[in-house]
Structure formats: structure tokens, C-alpha cells
Amino acid sequence: MPTCHDAEMDRAAPSPPAPPVLVGRDDECRRLDALLSSAASARAGIMLVNGDAGIGKTALVRSVVDTFAARTRGTTVLTGTGLPLASMNVPLLAVRGLVRSRPAHHPGLDLGTDQDVSEAPVAFDEWLDTLLKHGPVVLVLDDLHWTDQSSLDVLHYVVTGPENRPLAILATVRTSEVGDRHPLSRWVADVRRLPRVEELPLGPLGKPATLDQLAALLGGTPHLSLVDDVYAHTAGNPYFTRLLAAGLPHDARALPDTMPSSLRSALLRTWSTLSPTARRGTQVLAVGGQAAGYDALADVAPELPWNLALPEAVASGVVDALPGGAYWFHHPLIAEILESEMPAGERRAHHRAFARWWQVRPSSGEPAAEAARAALVADHWFRAEDVVAARTWAVRAADASARAGAWSETLRLLRRELAREESAGEVPDTDTRGLLHQARAAAEASGDIEAELELIEKLLAVIDPAGDPLAVAELLIRRGFVRYLTGREFDDGDALAYAEELARTRPPSATLVRSMAWRAMNGRWEASRSAQLSEDALALARESDDAVGIALAAKSVVAFFGDDAASAISYASEALTHAVREKDWLTAAISAEFSATAGDTAWSPWFADEVARHRAFLETVGAPIHQTVSFAVVEADARLSIGEWEACTALLRSCMAVRMHPMWDAGARLSLARLAAMQGRPPEAAGHLARAEELIADAPHFAALEFDAVRAIVALAAGDPEAAYAHAVNGTTWDTLPPTMAEWLVPLAARALADQMERHRAVGTDSGGVLVTLRELTAAYSHVIVEPGEMTPWWMLDVEALQVLYRAEIARALNSADAAPLWRVATIRARRARLRWDEAYAGWRWVEALLRSGQRGLETATVLRDSYRLASRLGAAPIVSALERLATSSHISLAEVLDDHENPVDDDVLPGLTPREREIVAHLVAGRTYAEIASSLVISEKTVSSHVSNILRKTGAKNRVDLTVLVGT
Template sequence: MAARQTEFAGREAERRVLAAVINAAEAGRPGGVFVRGEAGVGKTCLVRVVCDKATSNGAEILWARCMRFGAADAPYVALIGGLEGWLEAAEPSERADVLAAVPATSELLPSLGGHPERSMVRLMPVVDGLIQAIASLRPVVLVVDDVQWADSATRDALTYLVAGFRSQRLAILATYRDEELAPGDPLHVWLADLVRLPSVSTLRLDRMSPNETEGQVTLLLGGRSEPHLLAEVTRLADGNPYLSELLVHGLTAADEELPTDLPDELTDALLAAWHRLSVPSREVMRLLAIGGRPATADVLVEVAATRGIAFDVVTAALVESTQNGICVASDAETCWFRHPLLAEVLEASFVPGEAVPVHAAWAATLEHRMGTGVEELRRVGDLARHYEGAHDPAASLEVSLRAVDLAKGLKALSEEAVHLRRALRLWPAEETDGELDLLDRLATVNWLADDGDEALAAMTRSLELVDEHRDPLRASWILRCVAESEYTTGRRAEGEDVEAVRRALELATPYPDSPQYAQALADLSGTYFWVDEMEAARQYADEAIEAAHRAGSHRALMRGYTVAAYAYQFEDRAGHDSVEAMRHARLFGDPRGVWGAGWARKVWLNWHGRLSEAIPDDVAALSEALDAGATNVAALYFGDLARIRLVIGQHAEAEQEIRQGLALARVPYSAANVRLAAALLATRQGDLAAARLHRRRAYELIPDLETRPSQMAPPTLAEILIAEGRPADALDLLARTMEVQIVDPRIADEMLVLSARSAADLAEHARDLRDLHRVSHARQLLDSVDELRRKLLPPPFATLTAENLIQPAFKTLYVAETARCWAQPNTSELWEEATHRCASAGLRWDEAIARYRWAQALLHERAGKAAVAVPLRTAYKLTDELGAGPHRHLVEELAALARISLSEPDVAAIDLPAAFRSLTHREREVLSHLVVNRTYAEIARALFISEKTVSVHVSNLLRKTGATSSRELAAVAQRIKIPIEPA
């Protein structure tokens, strides 16, 4: 008999690729490889061999096997399997350490009482935390086998893990069947997004060469095969190692040829293995195949009974199939095929009509087996599929609608969409109203948690079905939804929907007390707002609110108050209107509406200099969206939060939100929003390759990205161009898009600052080259952008209230950058003011830039080292906290040029030795600076005291400690490692 293959033939180059990724991960450079190829080409075997080698080197292997379950995915089922395997095999001490590090593990793993279906998105960080905790003990290789069958939660978690690659000792190896992915399969987009990241690649596994096939067959047979048999295997298998394995199954090296009844293609080879079973066992396996997913033995017994197959025959068939490597038990009760492809082949072996009674048997068995929660949803979903296969469309439709409601109750919106699709497929053509209701529901579900393009397709189909004359209000609603769908999927620019919205308003005008009329008015207001026609925007917003109150509709009131907050963003009423919009959105139960109202409120808060107040509001609304299963809405919040945090310099927090947003975003609008945040963060961190990838993907999602005010893209795009050393292109982009962006003057003013920065970079470079013409050209470009901005209202850097510190900070940055462009002398005071303004406004990134420029100006003005050191050291600290590698390098270069030490005192708060215990807080501060060899002048500037006061403190230090000089005092403190309390 052929032994189970424990060695591996060929694939030397592919093994080296995977080994290199694992070795890099062991060295703290995480990476991922997606191994793709046809079924049976040896993807899993290749990964297993490489992992066996890694195991011998001390790596931990987490093996996650994905299985096709049908409509209702079990969340994280593959990853849970891998983690449960680790939990079972881990040493007790290591298990305790990991569980202590990730307390929420008990919510994830069933063996600890977890129910992951209750909070799929919330548990994503738990999956990440567990893997990272294990990786802290030893290098980890996470294998995700057959990722084409992964549940959506597992895919999201993989995106989350890959987006978080930094220095973890983690390698991810995933396999998938590329020939099974139909055009348009969402997996294509998901995979494309992942492999665009620099740390992720794909590895195509082609069929084996004849020499490799010979090596494989020799290993399988336990010796060199007969030439004729090898030739036959090579011909029939055609390099497919799985087919080769099946072809020689049951043979020995003494056999001269293959059995005559064996087929010559993959399907026939799989059926040949199945044909070796007894007739009753073959029939039982065919029954199992029609089931479509793993089944418990008692269910299979009941199905078989309806076909006249006795209990003992089923039991014997399972034993025989398991012994022959066809069937495997995934647990004590559940059985499935060792190679899931065999289930598909067997299902396809039924001639037309032959499977109908088998589907009916499955339906009859499942009909009376009630469950709870996700299990019940899965049962009802399978029941609907079997009724459809049994040619009972009425029953399938009825059960599909039941599954729709179950999925909605469980907040399993993606599953709700699956069953809505089937219901629409089965819906009677003559019942148009019911089909329209289902299409509306499918569009809504897709917008909340699934595919934006499908939402557009559903509404487009609705537009074809609706009769404007018979049902004008529904037609009005659909027209509006189609316009919105085209916009959010990137097919229509802002303002281009005016004709569609006007037609929607025209249809609803005869019904002035209807919600549809109020919402059409609101949409028209929003359309005018985005093209900066504020008078019209305000008029229609006021009319929309009046009509919404007449209609008594929370949805209409939500929309009316939202657009009013936009239109009146410069007035106090915008604060009230945005709060009202959020209140009605929650009363209506619309997570997306809550987000829209919250966005309007952020605009108002920003105008009052209170943008950071939006963070707790967004965090709370994000939690609501996750609880509702609205993952697309959650992605919107993650993108918004990340962009706010990038403004105020909370880069670490932004990074986490970007990771989660990238994992969840399904609609182009929200995905582009997260991509822009990711690109900006990558730029500031110095990873321009990643920034370019995110930028390119954002353009693919939203082609008119630059001219969409709601995306606020130009500042981010310009900052990337500046980092790439392309200030001229940045200046051109900013000039081209300034007029469009004036709908949000805050963004236009930020663009003006970046224009000055770009022009200053251009001018400085030209001066270095002694190119006076280019210097003049840079100044002319800046003047033209400045003139363009001043023609637009409101005036540059206008503020509504004194509490707005952001716009004044931007103004000082603009003034300082303009002075740099014009090479004005003595600009240190300008940069000092900009520094303090940015610090007061909480703009930590801009503060870091301003402090660097301040130090640079001081050095140019020949200021003393103590004066230069103050802003330079703080800039260095800021860049370190922000993870801004390129800017930190600039600070280090300037410090080296000025011969200034950037080291900070080593401070701590513990008991001091007896000689130092009587030191005051201020004396400890002074001592901390002496330890790092700072002069009295430097200490005075850093602590905002006079040099004379520093001298007094040093005298006290000498007296209290018995040191004879400040140098001796510093040396003693440093030698015995005196910790100093922080200032």
C-alpha cells in the first residue's frame, strides 16, 4: 500500500520563497504569502513541509482550515480552530501567560465558553491579540488553508493582521484555489488589496514537472515505480500532485500499471477513489455531498432512511470512507470529505433530476430540527437551498424570507443579503410591489454591511420596475437612492445628481406632507451645498425641515436637519441642527444616518476649534454601528476617527483605526476615506511605497477623488507629493482643486498652508542651485494660489469664535512658510509664534514641523546653541512620539550640524539615596539637565528661568550633596544612576 506522504518532492524554488518569509518573521520582519493554484496542485502539502521545518526550528504553527459551510458563515471558524489547537497543545505556563495577556479570549474560543457569533467585529482585536501574545513567546506561522472558503470575519481578521505588520515575529501563509474564483467574486478585490501591501505577495504553484512527479510517486509507493506505471501517472495526472496521489492510492512499487477503470482527468480520478468504496458507501457519500457542508451522523442517518438506507449501512459507510481517506471526522459527531472537491464532483455526478429527491430528503430532515441563534439561521439557510434544489420554489421562497428575518434579528446583515438574493431569484415576476420591497431591503443591507455595487444594482433594477404614474412616491424614493448609490460608488461626481433629484422632487411635489417630498428637498439642499451654492442650499434645507415636521417622519427629519447643519455651518444653529439630526437618526434606527449627522456636527465643531470633542461622539456611534452589524458604517467611523487623530497628532491611535477600517470597508466612498488616512500616516512614517499603494487604490475606488469636497483628498495627496520631493506637482494639484474645496473653507485654508510649504520647498531648492528664475517662478505660483484663495469666501483663516485656535494656527504657518519662500531674514519669531499656536490648538504634527523650522531659523540667524536646542529637542521628542521617521531624521541632521545633543534626562520617581533625598522638585529638574551636560543657558531656556536662578539651584545642589563642582555632581549622579523625577 502507498504510505501517507511524509516527504516532499520538488518545489525547491517555492520552498525557498516560503522559508525566506518565515526566516524574516523570526527576525522581526513579518510578512505574508498567498499560495495560489488549482485544486490538488499541492499548496497545502508545500506549506506543511515548510512549516514542519519551521517547527523543528522552534516556531509555533497555527493551522486554520477553512471549510465551505453554505449561506451562514460561522465567524472566525478557521482561526478559532487553529487557536483551539494551540490552546490544547500549549504548555500550561505558556497558556496561562497568553490567556492573562488577552482576557477577552474567553469570549472567542468555544472551549472557554466563547460565542464568537455574538460580537464578530468586536472580537477582531482579540484574534489579533492572541496571535501577537503567542508570537511574543516564539515565532508564529499562521496557516490559513483554502481561504477561498473563509468566512467574512476570518477575511476581515486577516486584513487586520496584515495591516498591523510592524516588527512581530509572525508569518502568514494562506492557500486558495484560483481557478474556482469566478469573475466578479469579492475575493478578487480582497486579495488584490492585500497583495498591494509591500509585506504581502502571492506565489503561483504550477503543475509539477515530469521529474518532480517521478519523485512524488517514488515517495508514495515506497520505492521506484515501474516505468510504464510512472508514464501513465505522468500522463493522466499532468503534473497535478493530488491527482497523482489519488491515482496511485492502494498501489505498491511492485505494481506495473494503473487499474483500467481509473479516469484520465481530475474529476475522474476523484470518482475513482470513491468507486473503490462499496455500493452502499458510495451512495451514502453522494447523500452527504448533496448536504453541502459537514453534517452530524444522526442527520445523515435520517436523510439516508428516507432513501431506504438503514442505520447500520450508514455507520459502515462512514467507517469505510474514513479508512479509505475519503471522509474525515472534524469532531466526535461531524463528518465531511477529506478533499472537499470530491463533494462537488459527487454532486455534479447526478444527472438532471436525479438530485431532486435527495434535496427533498435533506429538506424533510432539516425541517423539524429546530436550533437557536446562528445554528438556526444556518439550518434555515440550508433548508431554503434544499427546497430550491427539490424544485419547490414556493417553499424555498417562504423559508428564504424566514431566513431573512432571522438574519436581521441576529444582526447578520451579510447573511440577510444572501437570503434576500435567493428570495429575489424565486420571486414571482408578476408581483412587482413585493419585488420592489425586497430590492429596497437588499440595497439597504448592502449599504450597511456588504457590497455597494450590489446596492446600486438593486436600486437600478427597482428603477426599471417602478411605475412613476402608479406609484410616484416610490419612484421619487428610488430616483434619490440611485443618485446616492452612483455617488458613493464613484460613478457620479458631487453636484451631478441635480437633475435626478429635481425629478424626484417633481414626482413628490403633489404630496407635500409626505416623507418622500421632505427627503427630496433635503437631497436638493445637499446637492447645492456641495457645489457651494449656499443660498439655495439653505432655502431647500429650511423647506425640507418644515415638510419633515408635517410628515412626522424621523427619517425625513434626520435628513432635513443634517443638510441644514451643512448649509448653516457658519451659524450657531448648525450645532442645534446636527444634534437634532442625530436624535432623529437614532429614533429611526439608521446607523448610516447617525454617521451623516455626526459628520455635520464635526464640521460645526471644527469651526469652533473643538474638533477633538468629536472623538468620544464618534467612538460611541461606532460602538452602536458594530452592535447593529453595520460594518460599512463602522468603516466610515474608523476612517473619520483616523483622520481626526492625524490632524491632532495621535498617530498610534490612528494606525489602529486604519487597520480596522481597511478590514471592514466595502463601499468605495468609505474605503477611499480609509485609504487616504492610511496613505497620510504611511507618508509621515516614511513608508512612501505603502503611501503610493493606498493612494492608487483610493483613485481606483473614486476616480474623481481630487474634486470631491466630501473626501477632503487634496491636502493628503499634496502632503504625499511633497514627501516624494514633488512640490511643483503638489502646488499644481492644490491650485487646480482650491475652488472646488471652498465648500469647506477649513480644508481650503489647509491647502493654502501646503501651497506655501510646496512653494517654499521649490524656492529653497532653486536657491541651492542658484537658479533665480525658478525662485521667481515659485513665488509667482504661490502668489497665484494666494490670489485665488482670497477671491473665495469666507476670507482665508476666518474664525467664528475666539475659541477656534486651529485657523489662527494655520495662518501663522502660512505666514512663516511664505516668509521661507521669499527668503525673508529673521523668521525665527514667525516660526516661534507658529509653534506656540499649533501647540495651543493641539496640532502636534504641525507643531513638530514648526519647531524644526524655528530651530533652523535660529541657527541661520546665528543664535546660541542653548536657544536652538530648546525647539529642536522638543521637535525630536514629538517626532519620536508620532513615529515620524523622515521628520525625525531631519531633526537629527540639524542637531548634528549645530552640534547639539538631543538626549533627554533619564527621569524616574523612586526613592533617592540619602545624600539626594532633600532635593526639591526644581533642584531635581536642574540636576536632570546637568546629567546630560547642558549649560546654564540651556537649562534656563528649557525651564523658563534665569541663568542666575539656575546658578542658585546648582549652589544648593552642591551644598546638599557635598559635591565640589557641577561637573562632579553630574558625574556622581550619572555613575550611581540617580533617577530624577520628571518636571
């Protein structure tokens, strides 16, 4: 990620220790780069970059300009800035800054020292012409809102100059500083009419980009809870995020209670210039906690002249006037600071006043609005420290939020009340247990399983199993799955057995069905026991017509591990129907996943499309996002394996913006670790792997995730084959079921040994110990490990490819003459299985083996070029580099490979298209079929079709013939 100097708010506070980081601005970067490229082609232009303080205007402009200047020889960059001088006026201050910033080899310009600046526009424009003779010139004017009028006049003259000049002007404008009477308003109105003037509004970052910024600032992927906390405070303002992150450890889960003084100073800089009346009024507004109008504020604080205080606060940019006559702070963090700094007694009094005001408001009848009103009343009574009123309204607001489906709000209110009771030392009673049950249900519905696990433990501590065995059994069942999702425990079989025992003390029930079904699906796999439990659970469920979905899901799992794919799919499909009807979203997700898993291997195009279909279905029928996000993670892993790494990255990026259970978060990190390792970024890969291991406490036994295989892949990428071998072999032993990616473990172990053997041969050291280990491996494993389940078509292709890879690695280790034909077969098999990374790797080794055997003919050149083409598409930098070295040493030209990629259509020909879309347009115009495009770009035909639909929509073309006409071919 590029870093750049951000002077946006340096005058407001001391510079924080961390440098600014530019993220989430791809579209804006493209627009700025297009303007600069156009200027380099002698088409002058100006871009006004508008946005709030700290939004990253300076960082964006300087990053793009620096990148452009680095790749465009002869470009001259001149920089100037406006200054908020209070006691003096320096004519042409910004223009003088531009002149001073010129390179030493360019002539200067004497602008004089007197107050007569009438000749400055012409003089500066002529001086620019002398610079333009040597190449493009870029003028960067920071903080245009503080620029003196004489400099604005000069700039206006330049902007209206000849169009056919290689000149670009980029200026940043702080939106909050430019009111209707500001001198810049008229200037902007005048230049806006010119044909070459563009405006680029810069808004706050989204949550994914905030995550990226925090990752760069903290030196590792942050906890999602920290991202949520930071985003809630900063609303995506990069400067505020940088200040908040300063000094935080990389594993922080939340922000500290104390706000950094630098951030406080930055936020209150303008507020401190308000009159005492306006400052007082904004403090009262802050206590209200949300936008309010004159009526509420006048009732709460009738002594204040609101007709004066609010307009002043709005004019300063501290407060925004919202539609409907309400007012709120331009940045929410200001409200947080002002409320916290009001004297405690006064603050409590205002909270009481706001509570009473909202309490008597008439109900709107709309569930969400009524829930929000009740929560406001509860919050104000809580902050007013009225225990009785706070408890009454917390319960009322929690009920209203639950009816509105606002489960996170329900959980927040109930947990706060429970925490107050606990801190007061109150003994849990019936009411408290009721609140605990409500809070646990809200935690489950909202997807906050860490909170749910805590609440489950509290409930188990206060409920007597003898008095309410079914309640305890339900909690144990749920706890087992929550512990699984949080990565604490892969197998909670003893607790599930106890749950069944408790359920059997009462008449047959849905609780008994669930206990048996979960035991049947438990990680401690025993085929006969699981089959009987699932059979009994389904019979009981059908008899009572309750919990049928989970019972059928258990039957599907048993059938799958019993090598009966057809039955597994049938049971899973029926389970999905029942689970949706029962609103049992957990079971629905499990059923949908096993329906796809039983259909074919998890590393095939079919599986990726099937998982995407199930995710879309669950979203359609109303499943919560914390259930459907797991399908995006699973699909991303499948897309990665078949080479569609860009689709994988896009899916995982969308996942990072929502709350994920630790298990799925870890799964996403493992996919990212594999991708980084295979693309040649070992430190990044190690970072993602470490985060996954941190998320899963029971990682050594967590068979549902591919820890050992990924550890081996990351170690190989880091050049540590000894560690890679140890990780791969460690994964070949398990208690009950093999881990995910078990098929890759033995080939990875053999690859690690082959790397070690080649290292010994290269330096002439003894490889006897490695050879012994290799013989032990081949004696123990004549075939790659195959997970349980019926062998399906794609899975068979995968296993066949991996088996040949295993044999080829053994031949490489032994330096056998069989290596070349084995790598040939491995390449072909991997291609059939669509294991594109393995295909690229096998192709590299095939070329290597051919050259070692002295073959430098057409076959070798063709294989090398095909492998190079594929590795380049995958971004597999290590393989690309290795093939380039082989091409150089064997005098095989890669020129035709470098030239045979279709040249993407230029942005100015079809503006608004992404780089990938422009690339596809080039293929379409060249007459390629969807299948040919998919193969060339290493994406699916479905993805190609989706891109083409977007291209036709954006361009207005009806078909590829229209596109060809538009491109001008």
C-alpha cells in the same frame, strides 16, 4: 513585513511563485523571542509550535530565529527536519540534519552508520556543549511529527539536560498528524511535564491579517470583496491564501472560478490515501454543504457503511468529529473540491435527497435556526436544478432570513433567483418587481451598496413614474445617496429635484419630506434655497409625525453652513433622537456626525473624543456596523492630525476587517497615505492614494474627501514639489463648497514653492519663474482658506497655526531674516492647536532658520532636541533625519534626547504587557502624571487612562504604588 521560507506543505504541491509572508503573528513572535532571549541568558528552554498544515509554523519559527540571530552575535542556529519516509528507516535522520547544518568553523560529529544508536544521546549532548562554549545555540526541528524515534530519544535527552545552558529548542508539529497512537504523542506527554517546555498553538489568521498577507502578495491593498472571498475559502490558512493569490492581478475583486491545481493537490493529498468507501462517503458529506450526523447521512445514502467511512476519515484528519455527533471537513475547501468533482447526475440526486431530508425536519421555533434550515433546502433544490422548488424555498428562506435579521443571506437568495429569471429570459412581472424591492431593502440593510445600486437601476427600469410616482421618487432619493457613498457622483441634484416633483403629484408624504430634506443637504449648495427647503420639510414632517429625523438633520446642516453652530448642534441632537426612534440609521449617522462637526474642528482632541462617543452610542442602540464604521474612519483621521498615529492605525485596521462603503474606504486610504508620507514611506503613500482614487470615480469633484491636500502631501514626500504645488492649487477652486482640509492647501502650495526656491539656490540656477508664481499665490491668498461654519475655539487655533505656517513658508522661500521668528511662532501655535505633525515640521524649520542666522546657542540646541523628541515619537523619519543632519553639522549633541526616554519595563518583570504598556509603566514608576505621559508619548490622556486600566487588570496591581513594588524600584 518579514518573508521567510515555508516548507510546511512543499512536499504536497509545487512551490507557488509568491514567497510566504508572515503577518498577524505579533504575540507569537514575542513569545518565541522571549524564549530565545532567555536562552541567550543561559536559561535553556523548548517550544513546541503546534498547528494545522499550512498554518505558518515554519515561517514563524524561521523568521523569529533569523531576526534573533541577526541581532545576537555569536548565536549558532542548527536546523533539521523530519521526513515521511515510507519504505525505509534511517536512524538519527533528524539529528544528522542538525549536525550537517552547523557552520563550517564548528567541529562535526560522527554518529556512525550502524543501527546501534544507544550512544548517540550522550555524544550529541556533549557535542552541543562544545558549541555552547562559543555562544547561544538554537536547534530548529521542523515537522517533528515525522521525526524518527531515535532522533526523538536524543532530543529527549537534551531537553532533560542542565537548565543553565544558552540553549533553545524550537520544534514544529502538525496537529493533524499526531493521533493517540502516534509515537510523538508519548514523547510529548513525557516532555510536557518538564518545567522548561512550552507549547505554542498556532491558529488561523483573522481577516485583518489575511488582508495584510494579500496586500504583500499582490503588491497593493486588495479590494475588500477579494479579502472576503479568499477568507471564506481559506479560513485564514496562510498557505492556502498564498496559493489562491498566485497569479491574481492587484485589482482583482474576486477569485476566479477555477481553483489552482497546486491548491487542489495540497488539499487532497491525505484524502487520496483513504479507502474507496471513505472517499465515497466524504463526497456525499461534501454535497450536504454542512456538518451532518449519522442519521442524515444514512437517510441520504443508505448504501454506504457510514460506521466505517466516517471513523476512517476522522482518523486521517480529513474530517473532524464535532460535538453533538456531527462530522465536517477539517478544512472547508476540501468539501468544495469533492462536491465539484462528483458526476453531475449523481450530485443532483444527492442534492435532492438532502433537500427532502431538511425539508421535513421539524421547526425549532428559533428564527435564526429556521432561516438556516430554509436556506439549506433552497440551496439544495437550486443545485438539484429543480426550478419550481428552488423558487418556492428561496422566497420562503429569504422571508425567514429577513425576520432573523440575516440580511446578507436574504440578499443572496433573492439575487440568485432574480439572476436565474434573467438568464432564462423571463419578462419581469409583479412578482419579480416584488423580489427586486425585497432584494434592494436587504442590500440596504446589509450595507452592500454596490448590489443596492444595481437593484435600484433595475427597479427604475420596470416602474412607471406615472403609475407609482412615490416609489420612483424614493428610489431616486436613495440612488443619489448610494451614488455618493460609492464615489460615483458628489452631486445628484437634478435627480433629487425630479424626485421632489414626482412626490408633489400625490398628497403630502414622508417621501416629499425626504426629497426636500435631501435637496437641502445636497452638494449643489445654495444657502437661501436650502434654508427654505429644510424649513418646509420640517414643517411637513412635524405635521405628519413622519421622517422628522431627516428633516431636522437638514435643518442642522443649513444652520452649520450658516455659521450658527449652536442651532446646528441643537437640531442635530434632536434629529438623532428621532432617527433612532424611526430606525433611520443613515439619518442617525448624519445627525451624530454634524453634532460633532458643528461643535468644533475635525482635527482636535475634542472632536476625536466626541466622534468616539457618538460611535459608541450608535452601537449601543443597534445601528448596523456599516453605518458606525464611518465614525471610526473619521475618528482615525482626527487622531492622526493630533499625532496619535498609533490609535489612528488601530482604528483603521479594525475598519479594514468589515465591509466599508467606497467613500469611507477611500477616506481610510487617504489617512493611511498621509501617515505613510509623513513617516517617510512615499511608495506606500502613493499606493494608498492610488487605491482611494480608484474607489472614487468622481474624485476630481468629491469635496467630501481631502484628495488635493493629500496628493500634495504625498508629492512633497516623494520629492516632487512641482506636482505638490499643482495639486494644492487645484484644490483651491471649487464649484460650491471647499474640499476637506481646505485650510492646508495654501500652506502646502507655499511649502512646495519654498522647496523649489531652495533647490534653485542649492545649485545656483535661476528661480525667477518660481518667484513669479510665489507672488501670484500671495496676491491671490493673503490668508489661508477657511471652510464655512462658525469659528469655534479649536478651529481658531488651527487656522491661526496654519496662517503662520503659510507666512513662514513664504519667508523660507524668500530666504528672509523674518524666517526664524515666524517659525518660532508657527511651532508654538501648532503646539497649542495640537497639530503635532505641523509642530514637528515647524520646529525643524525653526532650527534650520536659527542655524542659518548663525545662532548656535542654548535656544537652538533646546529647540532642536525638543523637535527631535517629538518627531521621533511621531515616527516622522524625514524630520528625524533632517534634524540629525543639522545636529551633526552644528555639533549639537542629541545624546540626552536619546537617553531621556523612560526605559520600558522588561517583559520578564511584568509578563503579558504590550510594548506600549511597559513604556507607560516606566513613566508611572517615574512619577509622571497622566498629562505628562500623554504629552511625552503623543497620545491623549484618555488613552493613557485606558492603558493604565489594562495594566492594573493584567498585573493585579491596585495602583501605581503596587506597580512600583512589582517592578522592584
